[in-house]
Amino acid sequence: MNKDLGNITNADVWVALKEVTDPEIPVLSLVDMKIVRDVKIDGNEVHVTMTPTFAGCPAIYQMKSDIEEKLRELGFEKINIDLSFKEPWSTDMLDDEARLKLETFGITPPTKHNGNPTSAINAEVKCPYCKSNDTTMENPFGPTLCRMIYYCNSCRQPFERFKAL
Amino acid sequence: MNKNEAIQTYLLALADDELILGHRDAEWTGHAPLIEEDIAFSNIAQDEIGHAQALLRIYESLGGNDPDTMGFLRDADEFTCCHFVQMPKGDWAYTIVRQFFFDAAEIIRLRYLKNSTYELIRELAAKIYPEEQYHLLHTQGNVERLGDxxxxxxxxxxxxxxxxxxxxxxxxxxxxxxxxxxxEKIIPDSRTLEAEWLQFVTPVLKRSGLQSPVIETNGTVESNVEPLYGGRQKKHTEHLHKIIEDMQKVYRMIPGAKW
Known part of the structure; x- marks a missing residue:
């Protein structure tokens, strides 16, 4: 599908990227996750800046190739994707809509911390299933770098909490 | 040594520490005494190796080789990691103590690097700092629990x-x-870091019922043992040669291989 690139705007690219989902959290897009930082179209070239959630997140390469594929579908042939640590990614950047999607997916959204993630470590953690606060941390690490494992003493189910960062 | 070379040398030393310790931690994947710890150490390993890669990207931006070449095609005697991270994984107690000591040192170093006058280092340190706090939370808690x-x-x-x-x-x-x-206020003095590290770990060990080889006088803490140096001067233990051989085997067999 070769479109006339001259008609594609920045907004079109953002809309398209909103369809690229996080490989580890398929209910959120890379735009919802605030992983895509900037889009610039320069003639028939497109530049995308993205930032990793965790510095060592191995999913970043999958995300990069998913973005490339989507931009190729739009008709771009020259695609530049830069990784940047400027304004490091923080879970405080996730908006209410994204948080609700996470909770519905079964992951307790990250506690807001206003720039001090340590303050979130001992915060109350609500079970995403039964909404009880009677929960216990089982492990500050989980199936991916961004999640921790909890146990709900009320509905007796293990669940995951998104790590505040 | 000019400023750029000094920055590269510094980044490489930190990256080598992270890379080798990350591989040591990964040796517990599938073998840790509890499944929770298996998950924890696999995560910590992934973080440390990721940090090494990010440090090596800055190294590359200053005209060095790319991260894969630096990690997988360099001989052991070109590494500048300290002996501490080279040591075999030992038992679970040693693993916990080593990771706690390392995490404490890293947190203290990052606290300074977050204010580095060198932009790329400052940005990366700000990124890594909160990640490392989760490591410290875990390892310090384990030291306190296992100590007595x-x-x-x-x-x-x-x-x-x-x-x-x-x-x-x-x-x-x-x-x-x-x-x-x-x-140039790009990095802190190693002596300052050591002093702050001693101040930090000594009370934690004491609280955990463990003795540390230090002399405490009027609020200052000094070490009572001879530090094990040599790594930064590329003088290494036999253990480094072995782990590098394991780590690089596949990459050297098929240069440029991609997953």
């Missing part, structure tokens, strides 16, 4: 502290070119 849990855990933890203490001080061996960077 049972007679056996206490004995093993004490043996691990006795063994690891002088090794850990090797993290603060002066990195060649440091002085140029300290003057």
């Amino acid at each position: 849990a049972t007679e056996e855990s206490r004995r093993r933890m004490q043996r691990a502290v006795d063994e690891a203490f002088e090794q850990a001080l090797g993290l603060f061996e002066k990195i060649p070119g440091e002085d140029v960077l300290i003057d």
Whole structure:
């Protein structure tokens, strides 16, 4: 599908990227996750800046190739994707809509911390299933770098909490 | 050594520490005493190796080779990691103590690097700092729990502290070119880091019922053991050669291989 690139705007690219989902959290897009930082179209070239959630997140390469594929579908042939640590990614950047999607997916959204993630470590953690606060941390690490494992003493189910960062 | 070379030398030393310790941690994947710890150490390993890669990207931006080449095609005698991270994984007590000592040192170093006058280092340190706080939360909690849990855990933890203490001080061996960077407020002085590390770990060990080889006088803490140096000068243990051989085997067999 070769479109006339001259008609594609920045907004079109953002809309398209909103369809690229996080490989580890398929209910959120890379735009919802605030992983895509900037889009610039320069003639028939497109530049995308993205930032990793965790510095060592191995999913970043999958995300990069998913973005490339989507931009190729739009008709771009020259695609530049830069990784940047400027304004490091923080879970405080996730908006209410994204948080609700996470909770519905079964992951307790990250506690807001206003720039001090340590303050979130001992915060109350609500079970995403039964909404009880009677929960216990089982492990500050989980199936991916961004999640921790909890146990709900009320509905007796293990669940995951998104790590505040 | 000019400023750029000094920055590269510094980044490489930190990256080598992270890369080798990350691989040591990964040796527990599938073998840790509890599934929770298996998950925790696999995560920590992934973080540390990721940090090494990010440091090496800055190294590359200054005209160096790319991260894969630096990690997988360099001979052991070109590495500048300290002996501490080279040591075999030992028992679980040693693993916990080593990771706690390393995490504490890293947190203290990052606190300074977050204010570095060198932009790329400052940005990366700000990124890594909160990640490392989760490591410290985990390892410090384990030291406190295992320090006086049972007679056996206490004995093993004490043996691990006795063994690891002088090794850990090797993290603060002066990195060649440091002085140029300290003057420009790019990095902190290794002596400052060591002093703050001693101040931090001593009360934690004490609270955990463990003795540390230090002399405390009027609020200052000094080490009573000879630090194990050599790594920053590329003088290594036999253990480094072995782990590098394991780590690089596949990459060297098929150069440029991609997953």
